[in-house]
Amino acid sequence: MITYLARRLAGVTGVLLAICAITFTIFYLLPADPAAAACGKTCSPERLAEVRHFMGLDQPVWRQFADYLVGIFAGRELGTEPHTLSCGFPCLGYSYENSLPVWELLTDRLPVSASLAFGAALMWLVLGLGAGITAALRKGTMTDRTLMIGAVATASLPVYFTAVMLLYGVVRVAGLLPYPEYVPLTADPAAWATNLILPWTALAVLYAAMYARQSRSSMIEAMAQPYIRTARAKGMPEPTVVVKHGLRSGLTPVLTIFGMDLGGLLAGAVITESIFGIPGVGRLFFDALQRSDQPVILGVTLLAAFFIVAANLIVDILYAFIDPRVRY
Amino acid sequence: MTKRMHVALAASLATSLVLGLGACSTGNDSGGETSDDGRGPGATGVIGGTPKKGGTLTVLSNQDFSHLDPARNWVMPNMDFGVRLLYRTLTTFKAAPGAEGSEIVPDLATDLGRPSEGGKVWTFTLKKGLKYEDGSPVKAQDIKYNVERSFSPDLTGGPDYAQQYLADTEGYQGPLKGKHLKSIEVPDDHTLVFHLKRPVAEFSYTVTLPTFSPVPESREKGVQYDLRPFSSGPYKIARYDRGKQMVLVRNKHWDPDTDSVRKAYPDKIVVKMGFKGGQIDDRIIASQGADASAVEWADMQPASVSKVLSNKETKKRLTAELTGCTDMLHLNTSRAPFDDPKVREAMQYAVDKDGQMTANGGPALNEVATAYLPPSLTGGNKSDVLRVEPGGDPAKAKKLLAEAGKPKGFKTTLTVSTGDKSRAEALQESLSRSGIEVKIQAVDPSVYYDTIGDTKNAPDMAISGWCPDYPSGSTFLPFIFDGRTIKEKGNQGNYAQFRDEEVMKRMDEIADMSDPTKANKAWIELDAQIMAKSPSVPLLWERKPLLAGSNIAGAFGHPMWTGQFDYAVIGLKNPDKSQG
Numbered sequence: 001m002i003t004y005l006a007r008r009l010a011g012v013t014g015v016l017l018a019i020c021a022i023t024f025t026i027f028y029l030l031p032a033d034p035a036a037a038a039c040g041k042t043c044s045p046e047r048l049a050e051v052r053h054f055m056g057l058d059q060p061v062w063r064q065f066a067d068y069l070v071g072i073f074a075g076r077e078l079g080t081e082p083h084t085l086s087c088g089f090p091c092l093g094y095s096y097e098n099s100l101p102v103w104e105l106l107t108d109r110l111p112v113s114a115s116l117a118f119g120a121a122l123m124w125l126v127l128g129l130g131a132g133i134t135a136a137l138r139k140g141t142m143t144d145r146t147l148m149i150g151a152v153a154t155a156s157l158p159v160y161f162t163a164v165m166l167l168y169g170v171v172r173v174a175g176l177l178p179y180p181e182y183v184p185l186t187a188d189p190a191a192w193a194t195n196l197i198l199p200w201t202a203l204a205v206l207y208a209a210m211y212a213r214q215s216r217s218s219m220i221e222a223m224a225q226p227y228i229r230t231a232r233a234k235g236m237p238e239p240t241v242v243v244k245h246g247l248r249s250g251l252t253p254v255l256t257i258f259g260m261d262l263g264g265l266l267a268g269a270v271i272t273e274s275i276f277g278i279p280g281v282g283r284l285f286f287d288a289l290q291r292s293d294q295p296v297i298l299g300v301t302l303l304a305a306f307f308i309v310a311a312n313l314i315v316d317i318l319y320a321f322i323d324p325r326v327r328y
Numbered sequence: 329m330t331k332r333m334h335v336a337l338a339a340s341l342a343t344s345l346v347l348g349l350g351a352c353s354t355g356n357d358s359g360g361e362t363s364d365d366g367r368g369p370g371a372t373g374v375i376g377g378t379p380k381k382g383g384t385l386t387v388l389s390n391q392d393f394s395h396l397d398p399a400r401n402w403v404m405p406n407m408d409f410g411v412r413l414l415y416r417t418l419t420t421f422k423a424a425p426g427a428e429g430s431e432i433v434p435d436l437a438t439d440l441g442r443p444s445e446g447g448k449v450w451t452f453t454l455k456k457g458l459k460y461e462d463g464s465p466v467k468a469q470d471i472k473y474n475v476e477r478s479f480s481p482d483l484t485g486g487p488d489y490a491q492q493y494l495a496d497t498e499g500y501q502g503p504l505k506g507k508h509l510k511s512i513e514v515p516d517d518h519t520l521v522f523h524l525k526r527p528v529a530e531f532s533y534t535v536t537l538p539t540f541s542p543v544p545e546s547r548e549k550g551v552q553y554d555l556r557p558f559s560s561g562p563y564k565i566a567r568y569d570r571g572k573q574m575v576l577v578r579n580k581h582w583d584p585d586t587d588s589v590r591k592a593y594p595d596k597i598v599v600k601m602g603f604k605g606g607q608i609d610d611r612i613i614a615s616q617g618a619d620a621s622a623v624e625w626a627d628m629q630p631a632s633v634s635k636v637l638s639n640k641e642t643k644k645r646l647t648a649e650l651t652g653c654t655d656m657l658h659l660n661t662s663r664a665p666f667d668d669p670k671v672r673e674a675m676q677y678a679v680d681k682d683g684q685m686t687a688n689g690g691p692a693l694n695e696v697a698t699a700y701l702p703p704s705l706t707g708g709n710k711s712d713v714l715r716v717e718p719g720g721d722p723a724k725a726k727k728l729l730a731e732a733g734k735p736k737g738f739k740t741t742l743t744v745s746t747g748d749k750s751r752a753e754a755l756q757e758s759l760s761r762s763g764i765e766v767k768i769q770a771v772d773p774s775v776y777y778d779t780i781g782d783t784k785n786a787p788d789m790a791i792s793g794w795c796p797d798y799p800s801g802s803t804f805l806p807f808i809f810d811g812r813t814i815k816e817k818g819n820q821g822n823y824a825q826f827r828d829e830e831v832m833k834r835m836d837e838i839a840d841m842s843d844p845t846k847a848n849k850a851w852i853e854l855d856a857q858i859m860a861k862s863p864s865v866p867l868l869w870e871r872k873p874l875l876a877g878s879n880i881a882g883a884f885g886h887p888m889w890t891g892q893f894d895y896a897v898i899g900l901k902n903p904d905k906s907q908g
Contacts, residue, residue: 030774034816040402040485040809050481050501082504083482083550096484097394097572099554105570154591172610179611181600277603279572285393287571287602292774
């Protein structure tokens with residue numbers, strides 16, 4: 001297990017390094033010039049050169065990349081004397097558009113995205129697994145067909161459509177809820193939940209449909225296995241057969257996609273956060289794209305990559321606990 | 329210059345520039361729709377009557393401020409927010425709709441400045457009793473310090489008039505290394521003397537910019553000063569979460585007796601950021617709860633126009649002041665086919681400006697532009713030297729193209745930001761009438777200006793706008809048509825890459841004029857000369873449509889900040905009804 005973990009961690013580091021290098025290269029090739037953008041609307045060539053020097057953009061790209069990597073592990077000083085900026089560990093660069101280190105911006109927005117991701121995940125797991133398992137256990141019945149038609153229909157609705165329809169129907173026409181405005185959980189738990197119901201629902205509708213279909217097929221496959229027949233033959237109660245034997249192995253493939261989905265959402269649901277005005281990592285990314293704020297774009301990309309590879313690793317480890325047949 | 333000369337100069341500037349504004353902004357003079365209650369697109373009066381003191385004003389925004397550090401603040405609505413609420417400048421614009429709003433009055437200074445040496449030296453005296461948010465006095469040194477900060481390479485983005493006008497600034501990189509400018513003298517705590525490179529007749533206007541507001545050296549935080557400017561205005565920052573929310577509360581040390589402009593009606597101002605434009609419109613139209621005491625920051629969406637205009641009550645809560653900016657189609661004069669003035673002239677006739685107006689929200693939000701200088705810089709008159717029909721004149725365009733040796737037209741490329749694709753298609757269609765085949769290249773807004781500002785790879789045509797910083801042609805034509813401003817990369821303003829010796833020589837001559845009336849007339853004449861050379865086709869003069877909640881009073885679009893609400897005097901009808 002330890003060897004396996006070490007091998008996987010090395011792989012994770014390699015993936016993150018590669019993503020960092022690729023993103024850096026893309027920025028280098030793009031026509032956007034962060035120094036010109038920062039410099040303002042009438043920037044003389046001399047002033048532009050000063051700004052470029054201050055931002056370190058006059059250095060060769062390999063040097064900029066090396067400095068960036070060192071900064072992640074050791075922090076670094078940015079800018080030039082006497083205007084230097086201190087960017088502490090882990091330094092993911094400095095957003096000149098926001099006048100803040102990228103790490104600070106990310107950690108500020110992360111709880112918001114986490115609120116959105118975990119709430120939505122809980123909702124889609126309950127709905128999706130509930131529907132999928134019910135459909136699997138009632139395979140071929142009207143319930144099964146109804147649930148699956150519903151799942152196909154909702155899975156084909158893009159989140160930007162569902163979100164706008166929810167806002168229109170629930171807020172504008174029915175007036176059941178106010179327009180969402182994020183309130184921190186610690187400030188007012190009730191307001192936190194009330195304001196997140198719609199974004200949770202918008203995401204959950206999409207994901208639940210996919211989980212319903214995935215869990216249905218997995219469960220049907222699992223319930224057809226010989227060990228299920230054996231358990232039943234031994235006189236084991238049906239709920240135990242379903243939950244202890246069927247669900248454990250049926251859930252393994254669902255867990256794989258769950259890790260990926262949750263990891264991706266933790267790094268920001270760009271469309272959902274933008275539509276509902278939720279100040280999470282996704283909207284930070286959206287704003288950064290609008291303003292060509294390259295350090296933030298790079299930071300969010302790395303964070304997203306980190307969450308996805310980390311979620312993958314955790315899921316792989318969890319396999320061993322869920323499915324006794326898996327060994328490392 | 330004697331005091332008498334100065335009074336004459338100031339009066340003359342005010343008359344020539346400001347009175348002229350009247351015609352462009354005193355109501356529905358533009359052909360925009362009118363309504364029986366006198367409001368509607370183009371209406372520029374005050375929404376909601378006179379406010380009462382107290383309550384919380386909410387501002388709903390789709391974005392964060394780019395910069396609030398006064399050395400870096402150079403986006404029109406942001407300047408309005410900064411100089412009206414957080415810091416004061418030596419002079420400022422009156423808080424009034426229409427023509428009156430373009431008049432300047434003393435702010436921190438006791439008067440509009442006293443020029444000498446033919447307008448090369450300007451002296452300002454500070455009022456007594458000016459204080460920061462901690463009660464400490466505002467000193468002349470602090471204004472000098474902020475002007476010096478604007479030279480720092482890390483404090484980017486701000487107005488560059490100090491660099492342009494002040495004498496002996498070459499190589500200066502700000503005060504952090506302990507070096508100070510000799511061209512700003514501070515003989516005592518209340519006196520500032522600016523030494524300029526050349527006479528600047530409208531320097532009283534220049535010092536309305538946030539560069540000329542105070543920052544005490546003890547509060548210097550470099551780039552992080554942007555997160556919390558130290559207040560000399562009526563409000564101070566209680567909380568600022570970048571991209572999320574800003575909360576302003578009263579600066580108890582601000583003395584209204586020293587301030588003839590700001591009324592500071594609300595007790596608290598909350599700016600909520602990051603909402604979708606259409607949702608902001610819907611919230612303010614509905615005006616429920618705190619939204620009744622809210623105004624919108626960014627333009628009302630074109631899709632909301634019909635919802636607002638069809639309802640008498642909401643129509644009363646709309647303002648749509650002219651932005652004072654001109655939207656143009658720039659023709660790349662550095663290479664064929666637009667290196668030929670005849671081809672460029674043909675373009676003036678080939679473009680259907682009515683089509684542009686329709687594609688950009690219709691007559692409620694735009695007017696057809698007939699010159700580069702907006703009406704606010706031409707005495708309120710809409711200059712129209714070429715007298716082209718708004719729908720264009722394809723026959724004349726074809727005739728001119730034939731004279732240019734292109735009887736069958738030509739193929740060309742147009743680069744636009746993705747948001748302007750419908751406008752690009754309207755242009756494509758209108759130019760095809762004259763045999764001009766346009767290939768559209770739509771690029772992401774985040775790289776648009778970098779793309780069209782890369783002179784080597786610049787497209788044949790591009791769309792962009794320009795707004796004056798204060799009512800003078802000097803803040804307009806040189807930025808977009810002076811060939812000396814062209815840069816290989818990051819070229820900004822002169823997207824036509826227009827380099828014309830005659831025009832540049834004339835620009836220098838006008839800049840040296842000490843009589844603002846003559847200078848203003850000369851800018852208008854130069855505008856006509858450039859129109860004849862046609863490096864760009866003026867397309868639209870846009871309006872800024874903004875909605876206010878039903879509990880808002882004292883709201884109007886200020887002509888100097890592209891029609892943004894004037895935050896000096898905005899407030900609530902009933903403060904008890906506000907929340908938060």
